[in-house]
Amino acid sequence: MPVTSKIEIKNASITKDSLSRLLKKICKERILIAPVRNDDLDDVNFLPVTNPAQICCDYDNTTTSPKEFFFPQYECMFTFSGTSHESIEAGDDSEEIVLFGLRACDVKAIELLDKFYERNFEDNYYLSKRQKSVIISVACPDLNDQCFCTATETGPLLQDGFDIQLLSSVNAYAVQIGSEKGLQLFEQYQYLFGPPLELDINKLLAQAKKQKAKFNLQKVYENLKQQNVDEDLWEDIGARCQSCGLCLFLCPTCSCYSVKDQKTPPGENRRSRQWDACYFSSITRMAGGNNPIRTNAEMIKRKYQHKLVQQIDEFGTSGCVGCGRCNLACVGNVNWLDNIIKIERAT
């Protein structure tokens, strides 16, 4: 079963009051996940809420990405006891969830993860959670100084690929419904929605497109593919990277994981998986100690090649959605956006 099926876009509207009522209803019937500001430290992150009053509306984007609701940082795959088994049932802890307040880039990131986890081998840990989810995204008013979705064509508002998209207007939101799942949710609460606003979405889209792209993706793609980039850049980034993994853990499209078996007494064993990252040299090291990726420079190049060349070749869309989370997460001051611009200017 595909995790989502697109429909022809349907327009509606919802007032700010009705939106609160909608979210209150959803809280009661399903699990609502929305941006919440921490009381002690000021970060905003997606977390389950029990009351819409907990939701933070004033945020650029969250510190961590919403991928963790489908691909958790740490997840038990199954447990077993004894030593020999014909087969073991995979665990499934998926629940009906509604995610509210995602930005366009994060929706596009999840779309990419869908493609990744559906291809070749279907990853049911991911897919079962995705199937039971509906996403209500909110288009961004503006780009901030770190994000760059206009360059990767992943925002700030979406033309397709969403369940429900909200676009802020004066006292109400324009509502667009773009998938079966979105439509079902809409129909369940139809009485809370109003008729389409006199808001020309195409004009908004055209306006958004005019926001200057911070680089030309095609040029970046070509320079990487044709290896036009000076080795010095890779050497420099390689020397800066301290293998903390954070830029990849934070990335909404990174999908690597490592599997670990652990004995948990008394007598039970647990297989779990956790986020892994291609900026650990041990991810490619083989049992004998040999490593096909010999230097840090080769290691760090992979993220650029994978997201900006291979994924474009494979899926037709950029593997980086321009959320900007990784730019200021680095103890070596590796700034992904700055480096992409350097790559663009290589020729």
Add this chain to the structure above:
Amino acid sequence: MNLQYIPTTCPYCGAGCGFYLKVKDGELAGVAPSKTHPVSQGRLCVKGATAWESVIGADRIKEPLIKKNGKFTKAGWDETLDLVAEKFSKIKENYGPDSLGVWGSARCTNELNYLAQKLARAVFGTNNVDHCARTCHSPTVAGLVRSFGSGAMTNSIDEVKDAACIFAIGSNTPEAHPLIGWRVRTAKDKGAKLIVCDPRKIDTAKYADIHIQHYPGTDIALLNCLMNVIISEGLEDKQYIKTRTEGFEELKKVVAKYTPKYTAPIVGVDADLMVKAARLYAKTKPASTLYTLGITEHTVGTENVMSVANLAMLTGNVGVESGGVNPLRGQNNVQGACDMAALPNFYVGYQKVDNPAIQEKFEKAWAVKLSPKPGLTTTDQVIQAKEGKIKGLYIIGEDPLTSDPNITEVRESLEKLEFLVVHEIYMSPTAEMADVVLPGASFAEKTGSFTNSERRIQLINKAIEPIGNSRPDWQIVCDVATRMGYPFKYPGTAEVMDEIASLAPIYGGISHDRCRKVGLQWPCLDKNHPGTKYLHKGKFTRGLGKFHGIEHRPPAEVPDDEYPFILSTGRMRFHYNVGTMSRRTHLLDREFPFMFVEVSENDGQKLGIRDMDDCQVSTRRGQLKVKARVSDRVKEGVMWMPFHYVEAPANLLTNDAFCPIARTGEYKACAARLEKVS
């Protein structure tokens, strides 16, 4: 689904990053960085980013254990605590209070350390209380108190990025303190000058303006030489020396001898390079000095520290923003454990135990008679245990059988004890020797506070329930005290902090509530005090800064024909100390799963040893079989080993020669031999 983000403080190094523990349905499930935290600012090193996994190993100690006929049996808390109280009371009765000792822990909270030293002083009746700072930064406290009057990092972590010059000596900053390493990188990216003095070509050395690769154990000679150049070229800050310091003439006399020509063969560094470094350092201000255990873990540790202080005062770099002398504290709460007086000669807040007025203040506060006699350091407790003078030890969260120098000797000492209690989260070689093992709750399972390297008091919050039947360490200490007839009654750790604030002037304005958001930096004298960003502004804590003229002395053991190498030890980014937590973290252990020794290419060639060959490293105390890592990282004639591996503990090899002032062991230099094993 119930996912929560619980803000807390990193349990590893002294940088003191903040992050969130992810808790999913009551279990730890990850870590998220915080963009607003003053130290980490959206970043973390790999240990912080994986810290959630470090405390949920299947082999956590889940029940109290009592050794019966040489074997541990599980026991209930009541039975165990009764036994502990009874045994300690008996030893006290039979041999006197000074036959007991308590080891607090730089890994545990301020509240635990305060209560542990109160247990020693008010209940056991002895000042024999200390902690593992003895093995790292005690020379810092001893040295900087003598030079400045206060033994802490002078400036704040975030100031480092704005320094015009950074002088890093004996500090592998990016590996041992990654979030301070980030500031060094940022300063350099902004155009600062960087001088790194280290026997190894560490990451910062690779992008430094000047790398001085001197021999381990020659820091005083090197520093004296830099000062010699500065004074002979008239580059010292004369006004500052005149108005803010004393003892300059004595210093000048001593360093006169250390000309670059005289010093070069001692330190193994080109004379011109030292001249260049001295000029660059003296002319680029503000200059921030960073140092860690490369300075302190020597028989001349305290004097090394005072030499570093000399250099900074000579150029007027103390008491200024983005300057200062900055010992980077290795453990999450080593600063706090010192502040809390898990030290044999101080009450909380560095108030001397042999000062009668102070003694009276604490006797009144605690309503008990106290000993005026300074107690024994951990080093000396071990030595006196061997001599049969120390009979009972209560060790909290430490593993001297992996972390102390010459562990064969330590084992013999601990075997002599009548009663050993170890309080741990995982079994360790030391815990294996104990009569009673008390299962403590980890940082994720309790509340309290840590004080980071820049004196910032920050909270940890309870994210999950204590695992198994373990309990928060502070409660265990309270129960032991209460059962020994001195009730410790605190509703929670916030009230323990209130008592600390009432007794230690430098913590006077600290409370958990005030520390909740971004912490507070001591000195913080009262409830309205905003905390202190950097020390010694306008005036040193001791009044005038004091120069000390110090002569170079070689390490206790120097290379000879039989042991021709200098062996040094240290820390790596992916592991932490004795590895209790990092070795149980999948991604960390995968990256560096085995012990090794670093050797230079030339030495490797001479001995026919290639990268990844099996080899044996021996010293007068023992030998280890390890893999060789041959590279250009270490200086010829020097070998380097990490100390994170219990299965191959580097401290079988290190020398139990100690700094006579601070009693810290010489981990950074001993004589060793290397052989190929076929």
